Amino acid sequence: DAGVIQSPRHEVTEMGQEVTLxxxxxxxxxxxxxxxxxxMRGLELLIYFNNNxxxxxxxxxxxxxxxxxxxxxxxxxxxxxxxxxxxxxxFCASTITGANTGELFFGEGSRLTVL
Amino acid sequence: SQQGEEDxxxxxxxxxxxxxxxxxxxxxxxxLQWYRQNSGRGLVHLILIRSNEREKxxxxxxxxxxxxxxxxxxxxxxxxxxDTASYFCATDAGGSRLxxxxxxxxxxxP
Numbered sequence: 001d002a003g004v005i006q007s008p009r010h011e012v013t014e015m016g017q018e019v020t021l022x023x024x025x026x027x028x029x030x031x032x033x034x035x036x037x038x039x040m041r042g043l044e045l046l047i048y049f050n051n052n053x054x055x056x057x058x059x060x061x062x063x064x065x066x067x068x069x070x071x072x073x074x075x076x077x078x079x080x081x082x083x084x085x086x087x088x089x090x091f092c093a094s095t096i097t098g099a100n101t102g103e104l105f106f107g108e109g110s111r112l113t114v115l
Numbered sequence: 116s117q118q119g120e121e122d123x124x125x126x127x128x129x130x131x132x133x134x135x136x137x138x139x140x141x142x143x144x145x146x147l148q149w150y151r152q153n154s155g156r157g158l159v160h161l162i163l164i165r166s167n168e169r170e171k172x173x174x175x176x177x178x179x180x181x182x183x184x185x186x187x188x189x190x191x192x193x194x195x196x197x198d199t200a201s202y203f204c205a206t207d208a209g210g211s212r213l214x215x216x217x218x219x220x221x222x223x224x225p
Contacts, residue, residue, distance in 0.1 A: 004157075031211055043158075043203070043215040056212065091157060097211045102146055104205075104213060106157035 002026070006092050006107035014115050018080040021110045024073055025094030033104065034067055034077050035091040043091075049075065050097055082114045120216050121204060127222040134191040136219040138204030139184075145207045147180055149189050152201045152218070161189075161202075196225045 005024040013019055025032050034046040047057040049069045057067070064083070069075040079086055089111045093104040122137045138147070146165045150158040164171045164180045164187065171178045177190040191198055201220050205213040 033212075035215075042217045045212060045214070048212055093158075095211050102163055102207055102211060103148060103160035104150075104158075104211070106159070108157045 004092055004094050004105050004107035006090075006110050008110055009108060010111045010113075012113045012115065013082055015083055016081040017114075018078065019082045019086075019112060019114075021077045021090050021092075021112070023075045023077070023092030023107060025075070025092070026105055027073065029094035029096050029105070030072070031095050031097040032069060032075050033093045033095075034075070035093065035106075037089045037091060037109070038087075046077070046090075079112075082112075084114045087112055087114050121202070121219045123219060124217070125220045125222070127224065128194055130194060130196055130223055130225050132194055132223075134194050134198070134221055134223070136189045136202050136204075136221070138187045138189070138216055140187075140204075140206045140216075141185065142206075142208055144182075145209055147178075147187050148205045148207065148213065149176075149178060149187075150203045150205060150215075152203065154200075158203065191221075194221075194223045196223050198223045 007022045030051050032049045035043050037043045046059045047067045048055050052069045067077045089109045091106050091109045093106045095104050120139050146163050148163045149161045152158045162173045162178050164178045175192045180187045199222050201218045203215050203218045205215045
């Protein structure tokens, strides 16, 4: 079975450019999470969708960040315009909310470098 | 702020030794989970312990939970070089929203 699929795995861009990160959750999962990982701040929850609806976006740093989930099999995280401090590894994770296990399944991450 | 705080931040041991990592948290939880992350990879779930459980085992892993002290520990017995990774605790206060600690970097020397 395919796990959570993220693309691109690596992206290098210049300050001011738009960045779009993509995620395909595991089929049948009804919750999707975007996390950001940096050395300074660790793993931070950015936004959480349940049944394609954004439930909590309080972790989104500022208006430059936006996330969408147009259907159960696809989500995007967009940064416009990007800044050097956005450099991080962005992870997407999915799960079945209410399942007995409660574990999150993570993708391999998208490493973003903003020059 | 991070809900969980791991201790130690880094741990270096010899193959065959046991490794113990600790996690403290601040608020009430439904469950606490431990994850592993190999360098450059995503996080992988290891074990979950519910708030009404005190100890749980899975293979070479043993997790304890003390809700009165708001702390948990992860023990890896008979460590192997392949156990080298970062280990994170994560607390679930409801709705599957996990808050992760800062992690313990474990190095197992062959």
